[in-house]
Amino acid sequence: MIRKYGDISSKVTYKDSERPETFGDLPPNDDEIRDGGKDMPYHVQANAQGLRMNHNVVFPKKKKHIFMMGDSAFFCPFLDNEFIISAVLQKTFPDAEIMNSGIICYTVEDYVTLWNEKAKYAEPDLVIVQTNGGDITDLFFTHRNHFSRSGKPFLPSPNEEKFYKDNYAR
Numbered sequence: 809m810i811r812k813y814g815d816i817s818s819k820v821t822y823k824d825s826e827r828p829e830t831f832g833d834l835p836p837n838d839d840e841i842r843d844g845g846k847d848m849p850y851h852v853q854a855n856a857q858g859l860r861m862n863h864n865v866v867f868p869k870k871k872k873h874i875f876m877m878g879d880s881a882f883f884c885p886f887l888d889n890e891f892i893i894s895a896v897l898q899k900t901f902p903d904a905e906i907m908n909s910g911i912i913c914y915t916v917e918d919y920v921t922l923w924n925e926k927a928k929y930a931e932p933d934l935v936i937v938q939t940n941g942g943d944i945t946d947l948f949f950t951h952r953n954h955f956s957r958s959g960k961p962f963l964p965s966p967n968e969e970k971f972y973k974d975n976y977a978r
Contacts, residue, residue, distance in 0.1 A: 810901055814872075831858060836858050848886045867931070871903055877910070878914070921957060
């Protein structure tokens with residue numbers, strides 16, 4: 809995709825006063841060892857802008873901005889930053905700025921709200937969104953209540969409530 813759309817560039821720019829402090833949802837300047845409960849430690853680093861990368865994005869931009877949004881497939885749990893997909897792409901495309909906002913368990917709804925609240929201000933020329941079949945089940949009210957970045961409660965639809973009661977309620 810990066811090669812296919814290599815000549816695409818966005819003309820959208822924002823003033824520094826319009827730009828939020830973060831473009832992603834990781835804690836700014838995070839630097840920790842995680843293991844995900846699997847006894848497989850890995851090093852997670854986030855820049856000051858809440859993206860899983862080891863340096864900050866600067867403005868005005870000097871390189872093509874490629875913004876990655878996804879769940880665990882882009883977050884790459886159990887891999888140190890230097891081995892995650894965005895770092896490999898950064899080495900492959902040194903003339904671009906590859907930004908990784910991947911967060912485990914995020915959904916399409918989370919990508920939309922992240923885009924509207926933060927990500928668009930990174931002035932991306934290309935946005936790569938990773939989805940999978942789990943994104944359908946991620947919309948079930950129980951998953952949304954557990955993982956949604958909005959933190960608001962989600963009530964079940966009548967069909968979800970019936971399905972839940974028929975299959976899970978005791």
